[in-house]
Amino acid sequence: MKFDRFAKLIAGISLAFALPWIFLVIVPFIQGSNLEPVPYPEGQEVDGGIAAYPDPTLYRNGSSDYGRQIYAAEGCAYCHTQVIRPTYAGADMWRPGWGGREEDGLARETQARDYLQEEIAPLGYQRIGPDLSNVGHRITERELMHRHLSDPRSLDPDSGMPAFLHLYEESPDGEDLKPTKKAEALVDYLLSLKKDQPLPGKG
Ligand code: HEC
Structure with a gap:
């Protein structure tokens, strides 16, 4: 019985650290590492005739x-x-x-x-x-x-x-x-x- 409460406490503490780490570090990291340049849609004129954002030649x-x-x-x-x-x-x-x-x-x-x-x-x-x-x-x-x-x-x-x-x-x-x-x-x-x-x- 006593052990059960201890295990819950440890699980609770682990979760309290793991969740913010997943949502504040891991998820933004994955989102950030999959970014690609976005081409300009037809009709949008950009100075210097750059084809995409960010400028791939930069x-x-x-x-x-x-x-x-x-x-x-x-x-x-x-x-x-x-x-x-x-x-x-x-x-x-x-x-x-x-x-x-x-x-x-x-x-x-x-x-x-x-x-x-x-x-x-x-x-x-x-x-x-x-x-x-x-x-x-x-x-x-x-x-x-x-x-x-x-x-x-x-x-x-x-x-x-x-x-x-x-x-x-x-x-x-x-x-x-x-x-x-x-x-x-x-x-x-x-x-x-x-x-x-x-x-x-x-x-
Ligand atoms: C110890 C702090 C410090 C470091 C290190 C430093 N700067 Fe500065 N920098 C400043 C301050 C304060 C100003 C604002 C005063 C001025 O314009 O001189 C400034 C101004 C500038 C400006 C003018 C910005 C504007 O809008 O007019 C440029 C460009 C600049 N720094 C480039 C650099 C570069 C490149 C490096 C690295 C090689 C560097 N600085 C390192 C403090 C620093």
Whole structure:
């Protein structure tokens, strides 16, 4: 009799751990790993004639794919997120430029498929700096992007962003900084960050 109650207790505790694990980890994991690109329906025109969402050619360019790895290796995700939260969970959509092209009515929240081409979704740990989901729309010039990485205080004297000088080489006369291959690839990746691709069947 006593043992019976003990067994029930253990079963109850096991269930209390197992159920949330199944529904919060296993089920979303299975749903997330079966995502495929969705082709645009006939008649939906998308800039650049992209055939599907997410753009199947995204990060095929070797350099921006390498840059994606530099982004991970340099720990950019410790200070920068890449997720525009739904409005019930935060005010991201009201921050200028965060959701993407507001003027074209394309600004939106991040969807699971936006990370389909990336091995690891760079969600980020904290937001010391701004969200970078759509930084490719905000900063469009290579030079400016390099300056953000090599000398952020020249753009904003109070910037809390560290200078990533080890990604740059000094020219022989010590006057200029020359980007290394890693810096060029990282900039290719950052310029490509546009997580506001129109969703199939919508605007
Ligand atoms: C210690 C925290 C920290 C780390 C690590 C960090 N950043 Fe930043 N970053 C910031 C802060 C704070 C700002 C805002 C101030 C500014 O614009 O300089 C910023 C701004 C930026 C901007 C300009 C964004 C905009 O919308 O204007 C870019 C681009 C950027 N960071 C890229 C990177 C990349 C790439 C890395 C990794 C190589 C990185 N950051 C690592 C703190 C950080």
